[in-house]
Amino acid sequence: MTNLDSFYNLLNINMPVIYFLYGLTFFTSGIVILVQYRQSSPFSFNKDLWLLSLFGIFHGLSEWGYLFIPLQQAYFEQNIIFSMYVVRSFFSAFSFIVLLSFGLRVLAITRLKSLDEVISYGFFAAWFGFSLVNLRYGDMHSLLLGDTVTHYFLGMTSIFITSLALFRQAKYGHKHLAAPDILRSEQALAISFFFYAFFEGIIVSQQDFFPANLINSSWFFHITKLPVQLFRTLCGIFILYYTLNLMGAFQRATDNLFLQAKEEALRLAERERISRDLHDGVLQTLYAAELMIESCQYKLGPTSPVQAEMQRSITTLDVAMHDLRSYIMGIKNEAIYHQPLSLMFKNIIDEFQNSYKITVDFNCLTDPNLQLAPNRQDHLYHIITELFNNVAKHAKAQHVAMHVKDHRHQLYISFTDDGIGLPKECLDPAGCNGLGMRHIHERVLILQGAISFDLPLQGGTLVVLAIPLV
Known part of the structure; x- marks a missing residue:
């Protein structure tokens, strides 16, 4: 037996471990995103991450179903086991629906109110209608058929849209931010979702209809000698890693924005103090000086030889007060931006x-x-x-x-x-x-x-x- 054969046997023996790691990767990803999620983030992308968190949690649970439900067959009747698989299918479909909603929000293809929810609900309603018709047969074959349709109809669509949305976000979403780490993380996350769309949405279980009769998990294993679940797990690990990188980059950018805002607030308060002191102090002093010169003009009379010089002084003071008022207004106008x-x-x-x-x-x-x-x-x-x-x-x-x-x-x-x-x-x-x-x-x-x-x-x-x- 060659080393390669030993490796294949090792993978085959440890398929339950691969299923467990596959579900664990996405479930952990969802929990971590949920824990670090901040609704108050100034970045619109961050505010939609709760949907990505829901996708990770429910998708992880649905994949764990393949591992844990067979373990219950010795303890429960067949109809209960069948119901467990139905719930697992629902979790899988729901995870793809929330991922579709996330992708549509980030993609922002329309500005009509709540249209992305309408599209997501429409996909879910179509899937639910098909599932009701399909499950009336009440056998495992119908469940596997429904699972394949779910991967094609919901999985491939939602993952590809999310990948496209992340590519678009990386290209146009943060041009005003000097944050290359955000750009790199979004691009890497988009690539991870793109490959995941292939392994999750195209490489499905073998069925009697096209393209599942030609391109399926059995065909993939025959070509690569590796289970497709291994590649899905690797994609999940990359998605988790780059999502954490992206959230960290957003947190650093948010901290910088808050620091800048704090510095701007201090600078604004200082400028406001200066403008108040100029108005209440210097401007009033100049105005008082002008009144005193006018009073001297009145006492000296129109024939005084210093009348012309005193008038020039008054004019100079008027110009100085006008300029000072302009400076004060310039300082106060900056407050508008805050x-x-x-x-x-x-x-x-x-x-x-x-x-x-x-x-x-x-x-x-x-x-x-x-x-x-x-x-x-x-x-x-x-x-x-x-x-x-x-x-x-x-x-x-x-x-x-x-x-x-x-x-x-x-x-x-x-x-x-x-x-x-x-x-x-x-x-x-x-x-x-x-x-x-x-x-x-x-x-x-x-x-x-x-x-x-x-x-x-x-x-x-x-x-x-x-x-x-x-």
Whole structure:
């Protein structure tokens, strides 16, 4: 007997161990993700990891069923054993459904409310309907047939979609973050799921229909002399390893963001103190000095030879106080970028309505404490300010409506006015020569968002802006 034959015999003898490790890998992965899961994470990807945790737990339990249910045959009647296999099949299908939901959320192929749940429920309903019809025969053959269909219909679909979503997330999801470890972990996790889709969703048990009659676990063992469960276990280990790497990378990035936020808060508090001291101290002193010079002018009379020099001093003081007020406003404007979005929008609107006789209907459905990172909030501030400036300068409008909401880690803003409407050439970014419009599109691009301009039939201009919250 050769060493290779000894190895094959060792694998065959220890198949229960492989099944146990296979289930253990995914079950452990689900528990670890659940323990480390943080709903408060600023990263949208992290907020959906609870679905990946559910997949790991239920998939691990379903795979353990192949190991532990046969051990119960000596103690329970056949109908009870059959019911155990039915529950195992349900666990397997449910694990793939939650993985499909996770993949659809990360992929974000649509922004319609709860559409990914509708798709997931639709897949589950189709599988459930097939299972009811299939299980009426009540034998193990029908169970194996249903298990194969589950792997094809749910397993392969959900795992491939998750792999695609992770590839897309690695390419587009974190461009604004200088975090190569996140990028590498997402790419490696995507590759792991891709191979797992092949071994779990394509290499199935042998059946009488295509392609399971040609490409199946028996064919795979004949080609490789290795059980497919071994490769599934290896994929599971890689998925566990790179998921932990990814969560660690996100945690480090989150800690850096919180540290930056803390530093920004301290810097902002110091700038606020400086602006208050300048206003209450230096500015008031300059104003008092101007009043004293004016008082001297009055006492000396208009014929005094120093009147002209004193007037120049007053003018110089006026310029100095104007510059100082501008510096103070510059310091205070920076505070806008650290305010909740709803308050920032309200401040912009209040200033706009105080400057122009244009009414604004404002509706904000976001979390009252929702904020963006300071640099991203800065870009959003200038986008909204420029939209209001365009209304004031060009639209000849009497009313503006601004509606804000957040959904699925995206911020949506609709902005309409009842003015004369945007020139048609400005509906296309390439056709508009205005500097302000060009800056709007540049800032939206930096935010990795999307903006559209339209001319409603009732007149005016409709602007729709969508940007990721992280």
